Amino acid sequence: MIVPSIDIMGGRAVQLRRGSEFVMDGGDPLERLDEFSVAGDVAVVDLDAALGQGSxxxxxxDLVRRAPCRVGGGIRDLETARRWLDAGAVQLMIGTAATPEFCGALPRERVIAAVDAKRGEVVVDGWRRLTGVPVLEQ
Incomplete structure (x- = not known):
């Protein structure tokens, strides 16, 4: 399965490398959604929320209302998770908060545990904090 992804920062579609290094400006996220949604679900990540620098x-x-979207970035409490599900997110991509307890409190079929890694070690908080946990142990 291929799921196109739109990372959003400052209201723009962007590409970052390892959570911080700017690679490119992808333009208007609504235009990218129109292009990508022909493939089915689109993953949408709020990088500002993931980095704790806005939302x-x-x-x-608006994107979720327009096409089926999986939403991630900055979902660290159940209230936020439920708000995205109520808004129409097809699934949630949970990174930093992806504990068995957190994910277990949400509908199983609507949760994806996302694991980011640097040199084989799990990183959280928008790629900024090494956890000491090997990615294959997660």
Whole structure:
């Protein structure tokens, strides 16, 4: 299965390398959604929320209303998770908060545990904190 992804920062579609290094500006996320959604679900990640530097929630709500989207980035509490499910997110991509307890409190078929890694070690908080946990142990 191939799921196209739109990473959003400052209201723009962007590409970052390892959570911080800017690679490219992908333009208007609504235009990218129109292009990508022909393939089915689109993953949408709020990088500002993931980094604790703001939110693109209003824009992402527009995307979710327009096409089937999986939503991630900054979902660290159950209230936020449920709010995205209620807004129409097809699935949630949970990274930092992806504990068995957290994921178990949500509908199983609507949760994806996302594991980011640097040199084989799990990283959280928008790629900024090494956990000491080998990725294959997660």
């Amino acid at each position: 693109n929630a209003a824009l992402i709500r």
